[in-house]
Structure formats: C-alpha cells, structure tokens
Amino acid sequence: MxxxxxxxxxxxxxxxxxxxxxxxxxxxxxxxxxxxxxxxxxxxxxxxxxxxxxxxxxxxxxxxxxxxxxxxxxxxxxxxxxxxxxxxxxxxxxxxxxxxxxxxxxxxxxxSDSALPAAATMPRALTALRDPEMILDSFERINRALPSDPAQAIGSAKELVEATAKTVLEELGISFDGKTAKLPQLIDRAQRELGLHPQTVAPGPDGSQAVKRILGGLSGIALGLGELRNEGWGTGHAARRTGLRPRHGYLAVGAAHTWCQVILDTLADPAAPWRAQAGVTAR
CATH class of the missing domain: 1.10.533 (Death Domain, Fas)
Incomplete structure (x- = not known):
C-alpha cells in the first residue's frame, strides 16, 4: 500500500x-x-x-x-x-x-482544508507499513473535521489510535479479535509488544525512570481519548454536549498524533530494543 x-x-x-x-x-x-x-x-x-x-x-x-x-x-x-x-x-x-x-x-x-497540511503531520514511518489504509482514513477524517466539527475530530482521533494499535499488531503478526477487542486492551498490547509499556524492562534510555514516566503518560493520553469520546463529547452519540470548541478537537488530535508518532517510529526503528527482545531481525 x-x-x-x-x-x-x-x-x-x-x-x-x-x-x-x-x-x-x-x-x-x-x-x-x-x-x-x-x-x-x-x-x-x-x-x-x-x-x-x-x-x-x-x-x-x-x-x-x-x-x-x-x-x-x-x-x-x-x-x-x-x-x-x-x-x-x-x-x-x-x-x-x-x-x-x-x-x-x-x-x-x-x-487550509487540503491534503497537504494534514499529510505534513503524518508520521513518516507510515511508509514502512505494509497496509496503512486504516490510519490514512483516520487522518483524512480528522482533516475534514477540523476546525468546524470538534466532535468529529475527537471521534476520529480515537479511531486513529485504535487503527494504529491494530495495524501495529497486524504488522507484528499478533492475532486479535478486531470485532471484540477494546481500545484499552489494544493500546496495552501494542505498547507491550514494542517495549513501550511503563512496566517493560529495556536497556538504555528506554528503560530509564524518566522515559517510563513519559510512557505512563503516553498510555494515559491514548486511554483518555477513548474516555473523552465515550463520555459523549465525540461522534456516535444521540445528543452532543454543549460547550465543545475547536480547541478541544485540536487537543484530541494532538494527543492522538503524539501516541501514533511514538508507536510507529518505534515499530520502524531497526535499533529499537523490542527487536532484540523479540528475537526479530531488523527489517
């Protein structure tokens, strides 16, 4: 792809x-x-x-x-x-x-609503994926939603995280039930497989307390997106709550992009510790 x-x-x-x-x-x-x-x-x-x-x-x-x-x-x-x-x-x-x-x-x-500005924020590691279609679709929906539809942006940001987690697991050959798997489980599994979970023991800076603290926050970011949407602030709910502003949409999209960037960059990094721990040779 x-x-x-x-x-x-x-x-x-x-x-x-x-x-x-x-x-x-x-x-x-x-x-x-x-x-x-x-x-x-x-x-x-x-x-x-x-x-x-x-x-x-x-x-x-x-x-x-x-x-x-x-x-x-x-x-x-x-x-x-x-x-x-x-x-x-x-x-x-x-x-x-x-x-x-x-x-x-x-x-x-x-x-401002064309493909180029949005593409400029796409992680370059996308090019290393066999099939980034789900992730690209999420970026397109985000691009259409901002700044006029923050609820859609929040929903699409959550979908971006979910699509990234599923794509990473597929790239690693790890089976999961795409219909029943919940976002928290997908996030946890993807981060553990890539050595990005706070509880993971890794050599070098990846295993430092500072990085672990950041990774804990990274997990919280991804989980918070799902909670924000499920609380009724994103799309997919009969009645939307009032007070939602473009800044909330940008907050969700920025958080999703940060999580996806780290996940995809780590997947593509030939020297990332997860490769040695999993016995995987660099691609």
Missing amino acids: TIRSLVPLPVRRHFRDLSAGYSTLRLIAGMWEDQGFTPSGDPNDETSERRGFWREFEDNVDWTDPTHVNRVLRVYETLIDAMPPEALVSTRKFMERQGFDVDLEGRISPK
Missing part, C-alpha cells in the same frame, strides 16, 4: 501542458534543477518534446513526501512567472478547484 499522492494528477497534467506552451527545454531544466530535481532519462508516452522532458523530472518526485511537493510547487511558481496574465487567470481558477490558492504574485499554497 502506497500513501496517496499529495498533488492530484489533473494538476500535474495542467502544468505539464503549460510547460509546452510557455517554456523551453533549457528553462525547464533550470527550474527543476534549481529545486534539486534531475531528469530520469526514462522514455515516456508524451508526444511533445517539452512535455516529455518535464515528465522525466516528475519521475523523480516522491508525490507522497510533503518536502518534495513543496519544492515542486516552487517549480510551478517559476513557470507561472512566464505566463501572460490571461493564462494566469484560468490557472488560478483551476488550482482553486483542486485545493490550492495562487496569490497575485503567483505564489502557490495549499488551502
């Missing part, structure tokens, strides 16, 4: 088309190379020489990496600088529909 692209295909095709009309091979090379990209040299099915050359640079873009994507946006901005005003008007409208703003200076930025 691959993390989905942060730049829609229509946007890529749009700027590839623009390159054929408003640039040259020399300029195309310059704008991409200025951002650290090189052409792949691989053949493609583009009929225009300039489009084909542009495509070769696209081949070396990781469209799931926010850092790469931000550099690509700078390439697009350079191309926009060469466009006449009437062409910029249509491009601005097109990008608006695709979730991006283009200001009067031609600078491109993702809208």
